[in-house]
Amino acid sequence: GAVVSQHPSRVICKSGTSVKIECRSLDFQATTMFWYRQFPKKSLMLMATSNEGSKATYEQGVEKDKFLINHASLTLSTLTVTSAHPEDSSFYICSASTGGYYGYTFGSGTRLTVV
Amino acid sequence: SQQGEEDPQALSIQEGENATMNCSYKTSINNLQWYRQNSGRGLVHLILIRSNEREKHSGRLRVTLDTSKKSSSLLITASRAADTASYFCATDAAAGNKLTFGGGTRVLVKP
Numbered sequence: 001g002a003v004v005s006q007h008p009s010r011v012i013c014k015s016g017t018s019v020k021i022e023c024r025s026l027d028f029q030a031t032t033m034f035w036y037r038q039f040p041k042k043s044l045m046l047m048a049t050s051n052e053g054s055k056a057t058y059e060q061g062v063e064k065d066k067f068l069i070n071h072a073s074l075t076l077s078t079l080t081v082t083s084a085h086p087e088d089s090s091f092y093i094c095s096a097s098t099g100g101y102y103g104y105t106f107g108s109g110t111r112l113t114v115v
Numbered sequence: 116s117q118q119g120e121e122d123p124q125a126l127s128i129q130e131g132e133n134a135t136m137n138c139s140y141k142t143s144i145n146n147l148q149w150y151r152q153n154s155g156r157g158l159v160h161l162i163l164i165r166s167n168e169r170e171k172h173s174g175r176l177r178v179t180l181d182t183s184k185k186s187s188s189l190l191i192t193a194s195r196a197a198d199t200a201s202y203f204c205a206t207d208a209a210a211g212n213k214l215t216f217g218g219g220t221r222v223l224v225k226p
Contacts, residue, residue: 006157036216042219043203043216043219044203044216046214046215046216103146103214104148104160106150106157106160107157109157111155
């Protein structure tokens, strides 16, 4: 089945630095990927939709300059949290549209802690 | 923004009992999906029900969909301690467009 690999699974960074999270589709081409953010004990909130070769579409209230999304190939999308602050600490999950029966496959998530 | 609400927000049951959780949504959908998430982990797809379907079964899972009420329910029968997790419904307005998640139900199954 369709597999999405997300890396890293955990990252701790200092305030003011940038962190890149990768989302790869391993055995299929993903023209569309999605980035979600999840706070503790809360639901997933869609941050942006990433389309290969074009600019990402951000949801209302999401700072596009802080959360840079690049989808340069059909198998890789990256989310870069720029100038991270403690309030950016969260669980970030990517998913890819597979076009199959279920429609989506999710990565295992990245726990970001900004200190 | 979140599509809808899940009810209850938290559920505590004994092993062997059934667990039922409900999901409401606001807009027309192509399909509705249920996912499980263990603490700190990614999402595991459980079941998908299309807008023209009313009920689906998968093992110990039973999902219903009432498009007139814009609601769905997930029933886990004969629960096990391993079923302890958060459960989320997600709606897909147009297949492959994007998923919108409900608030989730945290289920604790006590051995």
